[in-house]
Amino acid sequence: MLYKIWMSIVKEFLLLKRDLGxxxxxxxxxLVLVITVTLIQDSTFKTVSDSKIPILLVDNDKGSVSKTVFENLEKSNLFSVVTRIDNKTISEDVARENVFKGKFQLAIIIPExxxxxxxxxxDQNVEKIVSNLGFADSTAASEPQRIIKEKEVxxxxxxxxxMSFKxxxxxxxxxxxSQIETKSIYTTFEKQLGEGSTNFEQKSFISFKEIIPKINNKEIRPNSVQHNVPAWTLFAIFFIVxxxxxNIVKEKSQGTFVRLRTNPVSNLVVIIGKTITxxxxxxxxxxxxxxxxxxxxPSIGLPSLNIEGHLALMSVVALxxxxxxxxxxxxxxTIASTQEQSAPFGATSVIILAAIGGIWVPVFAxxxxxxxxxxxxxxxxxxxxxxxxxxxxxxxLEIIPKISLLFLFFILTTAIALFYDKKKRAV
Structure with missing residues (x-):
């Protein structure tokens, strides 16, 4: 039995040797795929301080708000602000034309x-509040207020x-x-209540902090390599389909499989040989x-894959x-009759399995x-x-359910193949 399996393995390697290319x-x-995709996606896992996105800013306000917006955009390490093209101040029409033609990704128009x-x-809102508290001059409060229309940036x-960028x-x-509006409200209250009478803290009271899991007091931060290597490894593994x-179709068309069946070799032995190979x-x-x-x-500027303590379990998953x-x-x-059936269907089905399996787009999205x-x-x-x-x-123990599903898939598809082949030969 073992000798038959070994010879079946040798036969598979000889078949593969014929198509060395x-x-x-x-x-x-x-390898080319994982290097290319990881290089492309690496910037999405890092700060983009080395590659700022140029954006257009049209300042029709010329006031403190537009100045603050400009300063904050410059400090963000995400954008480089462009206010002039060809040494000319940008108008809204020029900005719109450049963005819609794809020369810039974004234009911000600050209204007059x-x-x-x-x-x-x-001032109007603060005066109302102060007046209701009895601190303001009643004659000033009774004066009609002008209607101020909302502004659109x-x-x-x-x-x-x-859409995610938008x-x-x-x-x-x-x-x-919102921060600019809040600061304006605080400043106006200070003026109404008297300079120096109060001291408002400008720092946000509520903040967000990401709690990152640690192993051996080291933070685990996911990067492009940890996401892409498993994904494209799976893609490559499934491409052996x-x-x-x-090769199975070739064996049937060339009569190799018939000659094997005339020998005292069961179909199960042939499949075991293919599986091992x-x-x-x-x-x-x-x-x-x-x-x-x-x-x-690391030599091409990408993070190294940290496999410390993981290689054994990763090997189990890969197997x-x-x-x-x-x-x-x-x-x-087994089901395909010709190579023209098996090759296109195999390639297409692997791509479909990859697409719905989360290789390209995360499942949660x-x-x-x-x-x-x-x-x-x-x-x-x-x-x-x-x-x-x-x-x-x-x-x-925690990956047993997932690798069990993978092995069950192997058993089920192989059993269907054996059953189909037996029925076909019985006809």
Missing amino acids: GLIILFIMP KLSSDLQAKV KLYFDPAVQ NAVMSSIDKMI IPLSI YSVICMIQFYMMVAVAVFLF FSGFAAIGFGILLG MPKIMQIIAKSSPMNWGLDAFYDVLLRNVSF
């Missing part, structure tokens, strides 16, 4: 008399920018304007990805993810219905297990 692509493609009208409105966004900018500016299914390939892929993340990434991919490949190769569907993707189980090990520092 395809095998090299199978290893090189994931914003500072003076804001102060006038605050216009924001022009490049139509191509993401929401972040609008929230930041709204907070900035294509060569595996193609492709499991080795999956683990080689995994360790190559880890080696690149640990040794190459069981490989089992799931192999089971899917065996099923596809998906619509509710897609979040439910995502739970059915083996890539989602594997990705969650990798995150549990790398980011949540869980034990082996």
Whole structure:
């Protein structure tokens, strides 16, 4: 039995050796992919102080409010403020045209008399309060107040920018304007009650503090590497579905499988041989990805993947993810009649599993219905297990449910393949 399995493994490696170019692509493609994607996404996990976003600011106010907005934007380390183009002061029309053509991502238009009208409105409100308390002159309070219309700070966004960027900018500016209004109210109260009679603290009373988990008194901060290496490792592992299914189809079309069946070799032995062979390939892929993340990434300006104390559990997750991919490949190769069926369907199905599994878009950001569907993707189980090990520092017992699902997927798809093959040969 063991000899038959060994010879089946040798046979699989000989088949793979015939397509050496395809095998090299199978290893090189994931490495190029993980390096490229991680480089692109790395800036989203870090501060962008090294790459400020240029934005246009049109100041029609020329007052204290616009000056404060300008200073706060400059201090934010997020934006570089542009107020002139070709040595000419920017108008609203020029700003709108430049943003809508994609030359700038954002333009902020500060309306006329914003500072003076804001102060006038605050004065009116404070006078009402002070008058009701009996501190103000009754004749002054009875004078008719002029109507002050609300002011709008216009924001022009490049139509191509993401909604998350828009929401972040609008929230930041709204907070900035609120702080300016609050400061104006405090200052007006001080004037009404007499200079030096009170001392308002300008610092926010309520603040937010992120509590970051620690291991050995070291903070665990997720970075682009910890997110991308597991995701694209899974993507690479599942891409073995294509060569595996193609080889099975080749065996059927070339008569190899029939010759194997005429020998005293069960279909189960053949599948065990394929499983062991492709499991080795999956683990080689995994360790190559880890080696690149640990040794190459620091030399190209990316964070190194911290695998201290995690490698053993990560290997377990990679192995069981490989089992799931192999089971899917065996099923596809058994059902497909031609390579033209297996290759496109294999590639498309892997991309679909990756899309719904959270490889490209986080599951929590998906619509509710897609979040439910995502739970059915083996890539989602594997990705969650990798995150549990790398980011949540869980034990082996805590990943058993997820790797059990992956192994059950392998057993189920392999069983269906065996049943389908038996029925087909019985006809």
